[in-house]
Amino acid sequence: MAKTFITERDIEDMAKRGELTLTITDDLVLTELAFEKAERLGMVLLQPHQLPPAAPIRPYLSEPVAEKKPCMNCSQVKAGPSEEDLRQRIRDAVKAKLGNQIDPALLETIITRVLNNVGIK
Numbered sequence: 469m470a471k472t473f474i475t476e477r478d479i480e481d482m483a484k485r486g487e488l489t490l491t492i493t494d495d496l497v498l499t500e501l502a503f504e505k506a507e508r509l510g511m512v513l514l515q516p517h518q519l520p521p522a523a524p525i526r527p528y529l530s531e532p533v534a535e536k537k538p539c540m541n542c543s544q545v546k547a548g549p550s551e552e553d554l555r556q557r558i559r560d561a562v563k564a565k566l567g568n569q570i571d572p573a574l575l576e577t578i579i580t581r582v583l584n585n586v587g588i589k
Contacts, residue, residue, distance in 0.1 A: 476501040483509045490514065551588055555579055 472495060479502045482490065490506065492498060492515035498506070506513055549557070558579050562570060 470495070472496050474498045474502045476505045478502060479505040479509065479511065483511065488512060492516075551583065554583070554588065 474490070474496060476499065479490075482488075488510065489512045490496075490498075492513055498513075503513070548554075559575065562575060
């Protein structure tokens with residue numbers, strides 16, 4: 469199905485006709501200027517999220533991580549570094565690359581998610 473693009477001009481025309489509510493769907497795309505115009509005119513935008521059109525949606529940061537169970541065949545493989553040792557090595561590598569540009573709590577969250585996704589707990 470083709471997408472319909474709503475521009476700033478479309479929003480102005482809707483407001484002149486007294487249409488002050490717009491339902492955003494997957495087939496309806498608001499331009500950035502249309503979004504801003506709707507906000508200024510007090511239009512109600514019914515959408516699944518309250519982000520501007522150009523804002524990225526990052527579900528990997530907000531969705532809970534499902535724990536993966538370790539591979540039964542892999543349990544016989546030679547044990548590697550401990551989890552804490554691995555975490556520290558990752559922290560050190562990130563800090564060496566980025567310095568203090570990253571939030572420590574965010575780094576811990578990312579490390580936990582990655583380790584859970586690869587089956588290290």
